[in-house]
Amino acid sequence: MNIALLEPLGIPGKTIDELAAPLKAAGHEFVYFDTKTTDADELTRRSAGAEIVMIANNPYPAEVIEASDALKMIAVAFTGIDHVALDACRARGIEVRNCAGYSDISVAELALGLTIDVLRKVVAADGAVRKGETSAGLMGTEIFGKTVGIIGCGKIGCATGRLFRALGARVLGYSRHEHPEAAAAGIEQVPLDTLLNQADIVSLHLPSNESTRKSFSAGQISQMKDGAILINCARGAIVDNDALADALNAGKLAGAGIDVFDMEPPIPADYPLVNAANCVFTPHVAFLTRESMERRAIIEFENVLAYTEGRSQNICQL
Template identity: 65%
Template sequence: MRIVLLEPLGISEEKLNELAQPLKDDGNEFIAYPDKTSDEDELVSRARGAEIVMIANNPLPDSVITQLPQLKYIAVAFTGIDHVGLNACRKQHVVVSNCAGYSDTSVAELTVGLTLDVLRKVLLGDTAARMGKTSAGLVGQEITGKTVGLIGTGHIGSAVAKLFTAFGATVLGYARHTSQTAIDAGVTFVSEEELLKQSDIVSLHLPLNDQTKKSFGAAQFAQMKDGAVFINCARGAIVDNEALAYALRSGKLAGAGVDVFDVEPPLPADYPLLHAPNLVLTPHVGFLTKEGLERRAQIEFDNVQNYLAGRPTNVCEL
């Protein structure tokens, strides 16, 4: 069977060869490309004739998939699959799997890191120190004693809850379904309205789908406490970023930390969040740790092996 990895996975060549060797030993043809491409003709050329395609977060749209009649399975080394042409997958009966769970710890730690950056004015302090200034204007706040509201309490949300609980925060949660795992992590479930009203820090941990796209906007920011902090390490398109920028400019929010956007970085010069005050930005690095990248590569290759063995794992509902 022809198996093509369309982009690098952020692991060493030695590790890649180690993971790929069992596939080759079983008589499969394995091809790995060392660079990414967004050119659709090039993607078609690379994947032509492959029954199995492996990707990370490189878009693989409907227009590419429809030109790959032999394609049977897409292994995605990512949690979300919104960058995959799911309409074509449904029509062509292509199975799609993801690597859910690989970045839980990485994203949870960045969520807390961004919160600390905002509350303790870390970036402003760095700038002040480098410019020969003093600590004037850099009075921060502690996490201890704050109320943290988590919208979405799945694996990542529960991991975030554990960390904030360890800091001495009270953690509230809102989700379509309550979770014993989240409760064990310290979450008290409340309504979304109650969470927004009570929380000093609100953090999103939702998947991106038709129901969540642009679901957090002006109405939700208006319900938040004056001077609250907003964190988004989930998906950028869940948030109305114009509304977030306004909430920061108006002083409704004291600050925000954002790792994800409705476009992938580099961000255009006129992107609204680039011109909002009291905002810490990172260019979609929540998943990007050495440990996380190695975990996802292992999971992706395990998914392929299990698919070939007739017992597919981490299969996504399309």
């Protein structure tokens, strides 16, 4: 089969060669493009003749899929697949496989890190030191003894809950479906209203799909405790970020730690959330660690090899 890796995976080229070796040994053609592109014409050129394309988190639009006559499977080096034109895949019967699990630890650790940044005013304190100021106005808040609400108790949500429990927090969880692993992680599963009413810290861990887009809106924010904080290391589209900005500016919420937005960074300077009070931001880096980049590359190549051998592995429901 003809296989094309359309963009870098954040690991050395030597490692790419090592991971591709079993595919080549099995007689498959493999080509690797070591630069990123979001240009549809260039993506079409790179995809030409490929039966399998391998991508990371850059968009793979419908026009490219429709122009790629040989395409049978898209291997995504990411957990979420909402950057792939799934309607076009369904129409063509193209299979999509993802790398679920590669970034569980990295996302959980950043969710905790953003929480600490917000509660202990780390960014503001850094600025104070650099400007020759004192600790005035930098009184912090502890995680110990607080109630944390995890919305989305999948693997990442459970990993996040474990970290908060290790710091002495009570952890509540909400998911549409029962997750036995949540109980094993010490997460008490409760209705969403209960979680929002009781949690001092709410951390979102939902996928982006038709049922979750803008699902965390003004109504859910209004149910949160006064003075609570919101952490979003999941997907920007699940939150009404204008409503979140309003709640922050009105003092309803004490702060927010945000890694994901309605669009990929760079974020416009006039974006309301960027100008809201008491926020700490990161530019969609929750997944981005050396360890996770290596894990996702291994999983993606394993997915491709499994496909060529007719084995089911990490197949996404479209």
